Amino acid sequence: MTEVKERINPPLDAPDAAEEQYRWNRRYPELGTGPITTDRFLSEEHFERERKLVFGKSWLNIGSVHDFSGNGSFFVRDIAVLDVSLLVVQDEQGTVRAFHNVCSHRGNKLVWEKSGPCPYLFACRFHGWGYKQDGALASVPDEGEFHFGSDDKNPGKDGLGMVPVRTEVWKGFIFVNLDASGTDSLAEHLGPLGESLKDFPFDALELRHRYDVSDEANWKVILDAQNEIYHLPMLAPLHRFLGGGAFATNEDGYTRLLDFERLGLHTVFTSDSDIEWVDTPMRTAVAKAHPDGGLTTLPIRGPFVFHVLFPNMVLGFLGDFMFTYNVWPESVDKSVWEIRMHFPRPDTLADRVIHDLMKVRFRDLLCEDVTGHAALQVGLKSRARDVFVVGDQEVQIRSFHQNLDEYMERGNRG
Amino acid sequence: MAEKTAQITTEPAVALPERFTGLVRFSDWIVSTEAGRIERRLTVEMAACREFYDAMMVELDDIITYLRTRPGADPSPQDQALLNLVFSLHEVAQAVEIYDQGAVVDGADVRLFTSVLERGPVGGTNG
């Protein structure tokens, strides 16, 4: 090997860079060093503002094309925080549309099934009005008794389709925006984050597992707890094991971010792993027998990559394994943590072993986290302190809350 | 105590690929669902878990070497049975290597984490 004497871009995990104190504050001084208020995780008033100014206005990821069973299929997405039920349809040509899942007759929830192939018409259970895949009202039993279009108070039949919701698909991820008067495109919302992943081969990955976990915590408690690796060497047995080097640590055993970037409303951080780290006997044996099984073939920016897509989505990579989170508030202190795991198509059955290993470990890790989330909520709820402090290795959290505050302020003005 | 959400179910016996028929004594560990494998990890005694783990560790190199020769899609029933056996090892290894018990220490009930894709039609399930 030739020695590279001068590198234009020194590796980001060079020890001196990693040990630079307040590294992220130096990069993003505008984030300040102040504490985070307790109230924002507890107050109904704050939750109400989030409902109206964030979830009611922002682009929200509601799943991906993997959630369809193919062209000509649908799924229903209930969003508790917005009190809406959506019918999401992929038509025969592959176009994805979302509608309010509401019958135009007298407001019945139209489709009660969770998902499936599209019926000939989506028929309301109450009186049988039938709608096409594009939302148009196609059939009305005893139609002659209605006053369609008889005067300007009575819409015609063509004005009585399902009410569409702004829907856009990015890289297979389906986003909706419930602000009917909003004008920002999904591309504008994703901004530099969308740009940074524009060539990523998402097609190479398939959805394998999905966990919908009830979580006794405010949605931001969950996001924050996931959005840092400072806790890894401490929280629980598997965390401690992985904190021993699966995530890179300094000489004192503390994790260090490899990189952190603000990307518009969104953020990304990366972490490296220690080369000397030794996995468990079973995993070491599998890796030895299938050495190419764990190789990263996808163009990711670090061994562990964690994007937070404002407001409530996470898109992460651990080698060739991709996970997404959608944290859905149910109330101020209760959420559903929706977790999806994606893997490349396996070349051999040995690859499926590698994938299952990854799944089991990651799942147990998150199982430890769930308890942590609930404990955080209990502690915050005691209101022992008005504020809590955040370190430089938790800069992601600082950035998220600042983005949230600014977004709500803009929404209030606009 | 969390309520039990799944029971150990005995699945119809599926043959393993011929060269691994020695593992047939562990056929109770050939379980086709994640929920079922988790249930065994949580309820089978640690001594039996360790016995399964130890026996599988001896065979693991051969098993993986064999699986490397098998195409990734549409496995035969025998190969699928072998995979399901290895997937059970993955669960049990968490108990043996990390937790020293089936349940996640300082964590939630791992039964919360059974893939909803195994449970039939899925929609947006919140609300």
Ligand code: FES
């Ligand atoms: S409410 Fe749907 S047909 Fe009457």
Ligand SMILES: [Fe+2]
């Ligand atoms: Fe964690």
